[in-house]
Amino acid sequence: MSEKKELILIRHGETEWNKNKRYQGQEDVALNDTGRQQARRAAEFIAEENIDKVCSSDLSRARDTAAAIARSRQLEVKEYPGLREIDFGRWEGKNYETIREEYGDRFDNWLDDPGEVSPPGGEDMYEFMDRVSSALTEILSGNGEEKIAVVAHGGALRIYLIHLLGIPLERYTRLYFNNGSISRIDFYEGKPVVRLVNGTFHLNGV
Secondary structure, eight states, X not given: OOOEEEEEEEEOOOBHHHHTTBOOTTSOOOBOHHHHHHHXXXXXXXXXXXXXXXXXXXXXXXXXXXXXXXXXXXXXXXXXXXXXXXXXXXXXXXXXXXXXXXXXXXXXXXXXXXXXOOOTTSOOHHHHXXXXXXXXXXXXXXSSOEEEEEEEOHHHHHHHHHHHHTOOGGGGGGOOOOTTOEEEEEEETTEEEEEEEEEOGGGTTO
C-alpha cells in the first residue's frame, strides 16, 4: 500500500481589513469577532479527525485560527514564516478602489497577469510561489502517514494550488478561498490528489 499524507488547508478567519477589502499582505492584522467564530467553526468541523500536527503562518490571524484547531488536541502550533501572505508593498492597507486610483494600469495589469507585474515595493510572484511551496514541502517531509492541518492566507493557498497543478500563473486571480474555508489534498507517494477546494458548508450563518 502506498504511503498517504493528508493536508487539510484552512484559510484564516476574517479580519476588519478583509471586511473592508483592504490588502493585508504581511501586515499583522488580528481576527475580528466573525473571524474568531469562523475559526471555532472550522475547528469544530474537523474535531473528530485524527490530526497529527497543526502548522500555520506566523501572522496572528493565521496563528490564532490554528490555535483553535490545536487546542482541543493538546498540540502545539508549528509556525512557518514561509506560509505568510504575499508582500503587497505599497498596496498594503489600501482597498481596491484606492489602489486603482493611485496605480491605474499597473494594478489592472497585475490582476490580468501577476507573473508579469509586481506590486510596487512588494514581492515577485515566482518568489512567493517558491517560498510557500518550500514551506509546504518541509511540512510534508516527515516519514510515515500523516494528517496535517495547515492554516494560511488566501494568496498562499492560491499559489500552492497553482504550483501543485501546473496552472498558468496568469489565472491566479481566478481562484478564491473564503475566510475560514477548508480545502483538502491527499498525497500518494508524493503525488497530489485535490479532493476539496474552498469548502464553506461549516460556516453557514457566520
